[in-house]
Amino acid sequence: MKVLFIGNTPEDDKTIYRLMGNHFPKIQLVACNEPENLMEFMTNDGPFSFVAISIDNKNINVVDIYQQITEILGVRPFVFIGTPNSVKAQLTTAMIHNQQTNALVELPMVLDEFKKAITQSIDWVKKEEFEESILEFTRDDLHPMRLRNFYLFESLPYDVYIELTSTKYGKVISKDKFYSHQVIQNYSRKNIKYLYLRKDEHLKFLDTSIKNLLKIYEAKLSDKKKYQLLHLKTAFFVHQFIQAASVSDEVNKLAHFFIDSVSNLVRSYENVTELLDGVMETGHMTFAEQSVATAYVCEKILANMGWTADMTRGKLILASLLQDITLPHDDMIKVRSLNDPNLKIFTEEEQIEFKSHPQKAAHISTHFNGFSDVDFILMEQHEHPTGDGFPKGLNSSGLTTISCIFILATNFVSRMAITQRGPTQHKDIVTNMKRVYNTGNFKDPLKALEKAMKNSAV
Numbered sequence: 537m538k539v540l541f542i543g544n545t546p547e548d549d550k551t552i553y554r555l556m557g558n559h560f561p562k563i564q565l566v567a568c569n570e571p572e573n574l575m576e577f578m579t580n581d582g583p584f585s586f587v588a589i590s591i592d593n594k595n596i597n598v599v600d601i602y603q604q605i606t607e608i609l610g611v612r613p614f615v616f617i618g619t620p621n622s623v624k625a626q627l628t629t630a631m632i633h634n635q636q637t638n639a640l641v642e643l644p645m646v647l648d649e650f651k652k653a654i655t656q657s658i659d660w661v662k663k664e665e666f667e668e669s670i671l672e673f674t675r676d677d678l679h680p681m682r683l684r685n686f687y688l689f690e691s692l693p694y695d696v697y698i699e700l701t702s703t704k705y706g707k708v709i710s711k712d713k714f715y716s717h718q719v720i721q722n723y724s725r726k727n728i729k730y731l732y733l734r735k736d737e738h739l740k741f742l743d744t745s746i747k748n749l750l751k752i753y754e755a756k757l758s759d760k761k762k763y764q765l766l767h768l769k770t771a772f773f774v775h776q777f778i779q780a781a782s783v784s785d786e787v788n789k790l791a792h793f794f795i796d797s798v799s800n801l802v803r804s805y806e807n808v809t810e811l812l813d814g815v816m817e818t819g820h821m822t823f824a825e826q827s828v829a830t831a832y833v834c835e836k837i838l839a840n841m842g843w844t845a846d847m848t849r850g851k852l853i854l855a856s857l858l859q860d861i862t863l864p865h866d867d868m869i870k871v872r873s874l875n876d877p878n879l880k881i882f883t884e885e886e887q888i889e890f891k892s893h894p895q896k897a898a899h900i901s902t903h904f905n906g907f908s909d910v911d912f913i914l915m916e917q918h919e920h921p922t923g924d925g926f927p928k929g930l931n932s933s934g935l936t937t938i939s940c941i942f943i944l945a946t947n948f949v950s951r952m953a954i955t956q957r958g959p960t961q962h963k964d965i966v967t968n969m970k971r972v973y974n975t976g977n978f979k980d981p982l983k984a985l986e987k988a989m990k991n992s993a994v
Contacts, residue, residue, distance in 0.1 A: 537585045537661070540578070541565040542601065544590035552588070552617065555647070560654055571596050575748075575755050576762075578608050583691040583714040586657040591618035591626040592643070598626040608748060610693045610712035613637045613657035617645070636660075670706045671697070678705070679738040679780075680730040682866065684822045686720045688769055693744065694737040698728065705732060742777045746786050749773060753793035763801045764814050764828070770794045771824040775861050783903035791904060795853040798828075802835040808988050809962050812952065821953040823860055826869050829952065830856035833945040833985070840984035841941075847907075848938060854904060855913045855942055862896040864889055870954045872947060873918065874926050894918060894927060913942050921975050932976030941981045944973060948985065963989045 539556075543549035549567070556563055566584070568577045578584070587605055591598050602614065616627060620642055623632070631638055637660060639653035678697065686696075696709035708723075708731065709715045723731070733741065749770055757763060770790060777787055805811055815829045834852040838844075860869065864886055871879050871890060879887055898911035916930065916939040923931035935943070951965045966982075966989050973982050 537562055537658070538564050538566050538583065540584040540587045540605070541567045542571060542587075542589045542593065542596065543567055543569075544593040548590055548592070551645070552590070555645075555650055556654070559651055560658070563654070563658075571601060573755070573758070574601065574604060575608070575751055576757055578605065583712075584609060584612065585661045585714075586613035586615065588615040588617065591616050591622040599628060599631070602631060607744075611637060612712070613639070613660050615639050615641060615653045615657055617641045617643065617650075619643045670700065670704055672703050673697075673705050673732075673734075674703065677735060678732040679735045680732055681738075682822070683720060683723055683729055683731060684820055684866065685772055685824065686715075686731065687717055688765070688772055688824065690714055690717075692733075692741070694733055694741055697732045698723070699730070699732065739780060742773060742780060745769075745773045746777055746784075746790060750786060750790055750793065753790070753797065760801060760804060763797060764811065767794065767798060767801075767828045767831075768815070768824050771827040771857060772822075774857060775823055775827075778861060778900060783900065788905050791854055791857060792850075792906065794831075794857065795850050798831045798853050799835055799849055802832050803839055808832060808836045812962065813957075816952065820866075821869050821949075822866050823863070823869070826860065826866075826949055826953070827857050829949045830859065830945050833948055833988075834941060836988045837941050837945065837981050837984040840987045841980060850907055851910050851913060851938065852942055852945075854901065854907055854910050855917070856945070858897045858901050858910075859914060859917055859946060860893060860897070861900060862889065862893045869950055872950050873920065873924065875924070891926065909938075913939055917942060917946050919943060921973055921978055932978055935977055937977045937981065940973075940977045944969070944978065944981050944985055947973075 541549075541552070543552065553565060556565055565588070566581055568574055568581075570577075587609075589596075589598060589601065598616070605612065605614075614631070614637065616623070616631070616638065618626065623640065623642065627640075632640060637657075639656050641650050641653050681696075691712055691714050692709060694711045695707050697705035698708045700706050708719070749766070752766060757766065771794075774787055774790060774794075777784070802808065802811065811832050812829055815832070816825050821829075831853045834856055835849065838849060838852070843849075865882065868882065868886070868890055874891065879890060882890070894915050894917055897917075898914040901907070901910040901914055904910070915927070916935060919925035919928065919930045919935060919939070920943075921932035921935075923929050932940075947969065948965055951969070952961070955961055955965060966986050970982065970986070
């Protein structure tokens with residue numbers, strides 16, 4: 537059980553670590569030594585069952601930290617440790633009297649009071665973790681989330697349900713509680729494709745998550761390796777928010793952050809395959825993974841071609857984010873043309889959706905500020921150098937270079953989704969693509985893509 541700990545002096549902290557280790561050995565105190573980085577810390581080092589704060593620390597504002605933690609982690613027990621003077625200076629009446637979740641240990645410390653406070657917090661957590669219920673809903677009360685997307689998280693701010701009958705649903709993930717990805721794998725083996733959130737809570741989840749992502753981008757992560765998960769979460773929430781609501785000002789702002797961040801990350805890696813391998817870890821590509829992988833490939837092609845214009849970068853990365861946003865099934869990532877036999881495995885309605893999705897994505901792109909021509913790039917994402925693509929049947933002589941870059945990137949990622957992972961996977965994909973795309977305005981982008989794979993370690 538992880539506990540977020542915001543301490544004071546090394547001597548004071550040592551005492552708390554010793555008492556916790558002696559009396560609660562299953563608890564792992566995880567110290568946040570730089571409260572200004574609390575947002576990043578909570579996002580990447582949790583999940584935390586409860587919080588302990590040394591309120592004698594004069595470098596922190598406990599009320600602000602309390603509100604920030606509650607906003608991000610949801611309801612959690614807090615154990616406040618400090619002198620009576622600090623209680624008066626740092627805590628509000630509401631914080632002190634909220635005895636359902638909060639506990640106060642005054643200094644000088646009385647061991648029994650410390651043990652009582654920690655035990656109370658542990659009991660609250662256990663009660664929440666083991667609370668199970670079967671509730672009745674109508675299908676209209678709930679929003680389905682694809683099972684694969686739960687790999688992006690380790691906890692959620694709302695309860696998650698599984699369908700038992702057409703009206704009965706069992707709670708399988710409690711709000712704000714850690715869940716193992718093994719649980720998701722077990723459901724996948726049972727061919728369960730969706731878990732459910734209440735619709736009203738789903739909208740709150742999206743709105744809060746978009747706001748939190750903006751704060752994380754603004755704060756800037758210190759470890760570049762954490763940006764991949766941030767990019768995946770950004771793609772997931774942008775897709776979900778647009779599908780549920782619309783393109784808001786905050787989504788616009790988040791897209792700009794995403795574009796700049798993707799460019800900075802890709803250009804800091806010489807080996808793009810390392811990034812691509814880190815995107816798709818489950819073996820089944822999701823729309824979020826597809827968007828991020830396509831953005832990375834586009835950026836690497838641009839870098840190898842020597843193209844540095846911010847506008848071009850923005851167009852391609854936004855197109856990567858929106859390419860399949862209206863498609864109903866992420867297995868459609870593997871389908872590249874109307875002649876693909878894999879298209880026939882989907883329902884007639886889904887096949888119609890596939891035929892029209894470039895136009896729909898193009899329309900959505902027009903609601904983003906600061907970009908032009910993203911709509912025509914999206915309209916041409918399924919065109920083919922031989923003229924066998926759709927919707928217009930353009931050939932290599934009728935496609936601009938920027939469209940060719942995007943077509944190459946989307947085809948590359950689609951082939952990643954159907955190709956067995958291995959040390960030569962990406963080079964083999966490019967080799968196979970050369971037979972088709974080494975023509976017209978595809979030639980230079982193809983050379984840049986091939987160079988990206990040659991420069992990658994095997």
